[in-house]
Amino acid sequence: MSSDFSLEELYRETILDHNRSPRNRGQLPDATATVGLLNPTCGDQIRLDVKVDAGRVADIRFTGHGCAISMASASMMTEAVKGLPVSEALALARAFKRFLTGEDPGRDLGELETLKGVSQYPSRVKCATLAHNALEQALDPETSSPTSASSS
Numbered sequence: 457m458s459s460d461f462s463l464e465e466l467y468r469e470t471i472l473d474h475n476r477s478p479r480n481r482g483q484l485p486d487a488t489a490t491v492g493l494l495n496p497t498c499g500d501q502i503r504l505d506v507k508v509d510a511g512r513v514a515d516i517r518f519t520g521h522g523c524a525i526s527m528a529s530a531s532m533m534t535e536a537v538k539g540l541p542v543s544e545a546l547a548l549a550r551a552f553k554r555f556l557t558g559e560d561p562g563r564d565l566g567e568l569e570t571l572k573g574v575s576q577y578p579s580r581v582k583c584a585t586l587a588h589n590a591l592e593q594a595l596d597p598e599t600s601s602p603t604s605a606s607s608s
């Protein structure tokens with residue numbers, strides 16, 4: 457391994473790649489849940505379409521616009537949860553949010569771990585968790601608390 461190898465650069469490349477070529481972008485005509493969320497701090501907007509079938513996230517797509525962090529995080533999240541049982545998808549979203557507040561996520565987060573640097577910037581954490589909050593609301597509308605409230 458070369459001495460100027462930088463994990464941070466690798467992370468940045470992964471985030472930029474997702475931002476340039478978002479995975480699972482678009483809408484689902486047969487979505488079982490659709491959630492729109494806004495991060496007023498940064499101006500990020502996301503609409504998440506989820507199709508749950510037989511207790512699994514059968515398909516998931518997102519549209520929206522915002523900063524690179526919010527869009528890359530949404531793209532990575534859709535890849536990570538597609539095909540998972542609903543309970544697993546929710547567990548992943550919650551583990552990611554713990555991860556970004558500096559707690560032990562208690563599991564492997566895959567590419568989402570490239571967003572680790574965001575945890576140093578509280579205002580950016582809202583960008584990175586926007587899609588995950590939308591996922592929670594889509595999959596578990598009764599127990600998730602409203603996160604788009606403007607209580608700053």
Ligand code: ZN
Binds near residue numbers: 495583
């Ligand atoms: Zn943002």
